[in-house]
Structures are given as structure tokens and as C-alpha cells.
Amino acid sequence: MPQVLKRDxxxxxxxxxxxxxxxxxxxxWMTSRSDVAEDCVQETYYRAWxxxxxxxxxxxxxxxxxxxxxRTVYKEYEQRGRNIEFTQDSPTDMIAIDEYKDxxxxxxxxxxxxxxxxxxRDILLLHTLHGFTYQEISDILEIPMGTVMSRISxxxxxxxxxxxxxxxxxxxxxxVSLKQGxxxxx
Amino acid sequence: MSDDNKMPVSDSKxxxxxxxxxxxxxxxxxxxxxxxxxxxxxxxxxxxxYWQTGLALSVAANVLLAILVLAPGYKAATVNxxxxxxxxxxxxxxGHSIADNTAWLGRRGIQxxxxxxxxxxxxxxxxxxxxxxxxxxxxxxxxxxxxLVFSKDDDKGFPIDDMGEKGRQQWIKVHPRKDTHILAFFDxxxxxxxxxxxxxxxxxxxIKYSL
Numbered sequence: 001m002p003q004v005l006k007r008d009x010x011x012x013x014x015x016x017x018x019x020x021x022x023x024x025x026x027x028x029w030m031t032s033r034s035d036v037a038e039d040c041v042q043e044t045y046y047r048a049w050x051x052x053x054x055x056x057x058x059x060x061x062x063x064x065x066x067x068x069x070x071r072t073v074y075k076e077y078e079q080r081g082r083n084i085e086f087t088q089d090s091p092t093d094m095i096a097i098d099e100y101k102d103x104x105x106x107x108x109x110x111x112x113x114x115x116x117x118x119x120x121r122d123i124l125l126l127h128t129l130h131g132f133t134y135q136e137i138s139d140i141l142e143i144p145m146g147t148v149m150s151r152i153s154x155x156x157x158x159x160x161x162x163x164x165x166x167x168x169x170x171x172x173x174x175x176v177s178l179k180q181g182x183x184x185x186x
Numbered sequence: 187m188s189d190d191n192k193m194p195v196s197d198s199k200x201x202x203x204x205x206x207x208x209x210x211x212x213x214x215x216x217x218x219x220x221x222x223x224x225x226x227x228x229x230x231x232x233x234x235x236y237w238q239t240g241l242a243l244s245v246a247a248n249v250l251l252a253i254l255v256l257a258p259g260y261k262a263a264t265v266n267x268x269x270x271x272x273x274x275x276x277x278x279x280x281g282h283s284i285a286d287n288t289a290w291l292g293r294r295g296i297q298x299x300x301x302x303x304x305x306x307x308x309x310x311x312x313x314x315x316x317x318x319x320x321x322x323x324x325x326x327x328x329x330x331x332x333x334l335v336f337s338k339d340d341d342k343g344f345p346i347d348d349m350g351e352k353g354r355q356q357w358i359k360v361h362p363r364k365d366t367h368i369l370a371f372f373d374x375x376x377x378x379x380x381x382x383x384x385x386x387x388x389x390x391x392x393i394k395y396s397l
Binding site for chain 2: 005009012013016017020021024025028029034038041042045046049105106109124125127128129131156157159160163
């Protein structure tokens with residue numbers, strides 16, 4: 001194997017290890033189907049490998065992978081139709097039985113997320129699941145930061161409405177703005 | 187629902203909920219295996235591509251080499267044969283070795299020339315190492331066309347240029363039949379097309395022998 005290919009492979013295996021979970025969770029909350037999410041992650045790494053020369057900044061690998069994933073998910077939407085069914089009747093896809101004891105809260109969130117538009121779900125995950133800042137989201141989505149802020153605000157409002165209206169289980173708490181969130185892999 | 191119940195969920199709470207979804211068992215392993223397969227396929231494609239490129243370059247190099255090696259030989263063959271033919275024709279003209287029987291042509295499947303030409307020479311000759319039939323045609327204006335008829339199976343046996351000049355004569359190579367090549371020498375006052383027309387009339391595609 002050529003040295004460059006070997007080096008790229010080692011790098012990619014490291015990126016699989018570090019980022020696959022973050023990517024999978026994004027795809028899962030977007031599609032609410034574990035099989036579709038898994039396919040999307042596999043497709044993402046496949047495309048990423050083929051396009052590895054297009055990666056400009058290795059400090060932004062996750063953003064780059066996430067962009068590929070999001071495009072893959074949107075492509076899934078186009079191919080399968082707007083309504084990739086939420087697994088409402090069998091929510092075990094979405095629920096970590098062993099890791100998260102309060103399944104009721106999680107199920108409420110699943111239901112509430114279902115009511116959001118795709119773009120609201122997407123931007124909410126960027127902000128709340130991955131912890132990207134407004135500026136980072138602005139760069140990822142290539143939209144002005146003001147638009148990012150207003151869109152997140154509307155997405156949150158829509159989610160809160162959905163949770164308040166339909167789901168009694170999620171415990172309410174004081175608003176904590178999460179500008180710099182948790183690490184992307186876990 | 188109380189006011190307290192209408193308070194929004196915190197980002198950190200949402201984050202905890204979002205993060206609580208498990209990954210499928212073996213996803214990381216599958217992804218690494220897919221990557222490995224993808225790289226192997228890529229390597230295989232590269233191998234084929236390089237092999238094809240190498241083969242193409244090799245063929246191109248050989249063709250180039252053949253041209254470089256054969257082109258001078260091809261040129262030398264042309265010069266050599268034309269030189270020999272020209273000297274032979276010069277000798278024949280000086281020697282006045284005129285054939286007395288034009289029926290000789292018919293026995294070799296060659297038609298008689300148009301009426302404005304007469305057969306001045308028709309005989310077997312040796313040009314270099316080539317056995318040829320020499321037919322000399324003249325007209326009332328004392329213009330002359332010398333046809334040296336080579337019996338060769340194909341162009342490989344007759345590797346010379348298509349036309350040229352030698353002394354005061356022009357010459358062209360004509361391939362009227364599958365097994366026949368003709369070197370035609372003629373005066374500068376005669377056109378190539380006239381010679382070609384004449385040869386077409388004398389050398390039918392289908393050989394018609396006459397005794």
C-alpha cells in the first residue's frame with residue numbers, strides 16, 4: 001500500500017472512532033430510524049473518503065463530516081419522501097434503555113421532535129446536540145448569524161410548545177444557553 | 187398546566203436526552219470494515235489503471251521506436267529502388283531493346299493501351315533483385331511512359347513512397363490490383379491523372395488473360 005494511502009487510512013480510522021457516534025445521533029434524530037441513520041453514517045464515511053482531498057482544515061473534520069452527513073440525510077428525505085416515519089410505536093431505536101432510565105422523557109422528546117420541520121430539527125441538533133456556536137452554525141449552514149439565531153429561537157419555541165402541549169414527562173428547567181457544548185463524539 | 191410547566195427545557199437537558207441514544211452494536215467495526223473494503227477496491231482500480239497506462243505507454247513507445255527504426259529504412263528503400271529503376275530505364279532506352287510482339291501483354295493480363303499510345307517496349311526485366319515487366323508506351327508527341335510492373339502480394343512487399351521525381355522524370359506508385367504494383371516513370375509534360383487513367387484502362391481489377 002502506498003505510504004499516502006496508509007496514512008489516510010489511519011487518519012480515517014481515527015475519525016471513525018472519534019466521530020461516528022455524533023454523526024449517528026444526528027442522523028438518528030433527523031430520521032428517527034436507526035437503520036436509515038446507520039446507512040447515512042456509512043454513506044457519509046464512504047463519500048468522505050472519496051472526497052478526502054477536499055478537506056481544507058483538519059481542525060474542522062467533524063464539521064466537514066457533519067456537512068456530508070446532513071446532505072446524505074436530506075438526500076434520504078428526497079428519495080424516501082418527506083415522511084420518514086418516526087418509530088413511535090417501537091421507540092427503542094431512540095431510547096438507551098440501559099443508559100437512560102427515564103424513558104418517558106425521551107419518548108416525549110421523540111414525539112415533540114416529530115412535530116418540527118426538518119430545518120428546525122437540523123439546526124436544533126447542531127446547536128444542542130453538538131454544541132456548535134452560532135458562528136459555527138452560520139459557517140456550516142452558510143447563512144447569516146442573525147438567521148441562525150432567529151431560526152434556533154423559533155425551533156426551540158416550536159419544540160417547547162410541542163413538549164408543553166403533548167408531552168408531560170420532560171422535566172422543565174431554567175433556560176441555560178449552551179453556546180459551547182459538549183464534545184462531538186460523546 | 188401551570189406557568190412553571192410552560193418554562194422551556196434547558197439546552198443541557200436537551201443535550202442529555204439527545205446524547206442518550208445508543209449507537210448500534212458494531213457500527214464502528216462495520217464502518218472500519220467498509221473503509222477497508224473501499225480502500226482495497228480503490229487499490230485494485232489504481233492497479234488496473236496503472237497497468238493500462240503502462241501498457242498504453244509501452245505500445246506507444248514501441249510504435250515510436252518502430253517509426254524511428256523503420257522510417258530511415260523506408261526512405262532508403264524508396265531511394266534505392268527508384269535509383270535502380272531509373273538506371274534500368276535509361277539503359278533500356280539506350281539499348282533499344284524493343285519487344286516485337288505486343289501479344290506478350292495479353293498473356294500477362296495487361297490490356298492494350300488507348301489508341302494514342304503505342305507499346306514501344308514490353309519485356310521481362312530485372313530491377314535490382316526484382317523481377318518486373320517493363321512496358322514502355324509512347325505517343326505521337328514523343329512523350330513516354332515507362333511502367334515497371336511488380337508482382338507483390340501487398341504493400342508490405344512494396345514499401346516505398348507514393349510519388350517523386352528522378353532526373354527529368356516524375357514517378358508514381360500505383361496499386362491497380364491486389365497482387366500488382368506499378369512504378370510509372372513519365373515525362374514532366376504528362377500529368378499524374380493521365381498516367382493513372384491509362385493504367386486503369388490497361389490493368390483491370392479482374393485480370394483478363396489473352397493468348
